[in-house]
Amino acid sequence: MLSETKTRILDAAEILLAQNGLSATSMRAITEAANVNLAAINYHFGSKEALIHAVFARRLAPVNERRLAMLDQVLKANPKRPKIRGILRAFALPILETAFQPTNENCPVQLGALMIRLYTEPAQVVERSFNEQMASTARRFVSALHTALPKLDNEVLYWRTHFCVGCLVHTMHARPILLAVSNGTIQCDNAEEALEQMLPFLEAGLTSASNS
Amino acid sequence: MLSETKTRILDAAEILLAQNGLSATSMRAITEAANVNLAAINYHFGSKEALIHAVFARRLAPVNERRLAMLDQVLKANPKRPKIRGILRAFALPILETAFQPTNENCPVQLGALMIRLYTEPAQVVERSFNEQMASTARRFVSALHTALPKLDNEVLYWRTHFCVGCLVHTMHARPILLAVSNGTIQCDNAEEALEQMLPFLEAGLTSASNS
């Protein structure tokens, strides 16, 4: 069980890290927001880097558990030819929901903005988080897609999975851009709506002919 | 004409900003790499923020010029029903080429890693760069896609354009991830190869039925 202080630090840290990025967020800013002392971070986590890792681990672990549970369902329903739409949904929905669910009402932070740090911040800081939390999950999904699309060349499958991840990542963190380019037409404030737009696009891309 | 010092600062800055991010890159690191004095940045650019803006402007201006020139060609060839593949190519190729073209042989920096900062770093720092350099170009392309896909609902078109940008951005900056997940199968070291994989995927996504 986490101490209350530890939880308060994690809560404050994930909001600030998501908003401002990893290196732009100071331990001072975190401790002030969490109403704890500066030394508390080092006592509870050891260092800023270890705190960052803990922030990612807390959010990613349950997301990936849910992803794999949903994937198992999809594979069990059609073991020989699992449904592409189901695989994509299992990959996207759990993380999209965290991206559209504010952590608390005072600060409706997009967790997508936190996730994007895994892909963009200087490698060594988040590499451990990425490898521990994401790599094995990604391989499970590529393997499922391979079963669903047996005729697709392996190399093409890797590329297309990569494109799917790109769509997902961009959808999670670049909502302001979508809002701006669409002149305010598109608000997009729930995961199901985003998913409904995304799934047909991704499935069509995955199943398209390689060159036409 | 730029002074030699100014150019050296821009060259050094773009490499470091791309590698380490905006706030993690100090003016001291830049001036050391450029072999100029610390005060030179403030003399030539005024501030760190103004330097960052100059770095983006120098690279994005020619890219967007080329994009719009290519788009004009595509629109002129088929004014009433321009080819989707051509529009996508005009949007993607110019920036992909800069992403795969090292700025100099000493440090083969991916310019894609620099571009991604436009999407991920704290908004106010790059907002001006984004608005000045990207927003109008994006609108021209959305409008062209609208002409090419007249039956597509406006809202759906915005979403799908957004997904296309996501694929492109991810392809430009996340090459290491593609390399890792594919177990080293995919090297991907030139723009044409990436484009060949991307265009069928995006076109299929853009033209897919909205719900199936």
Added chain:
DNA sequence: GTCTATAGGGTGATAGAC
């Protein structure tokens, strides 16, 4: 477990000599 105090160093920016 939580605090204060501080070490030791990096940061952007600027004044002023040359």
Added chain:
DNA sequence: GTCTATCACCCTATAGAC
């Protein structure tokens, strides 16, 4: 245009009192 020197501030981490 380019330098040195310096200001005022922020940073992470830790020692040691309570």
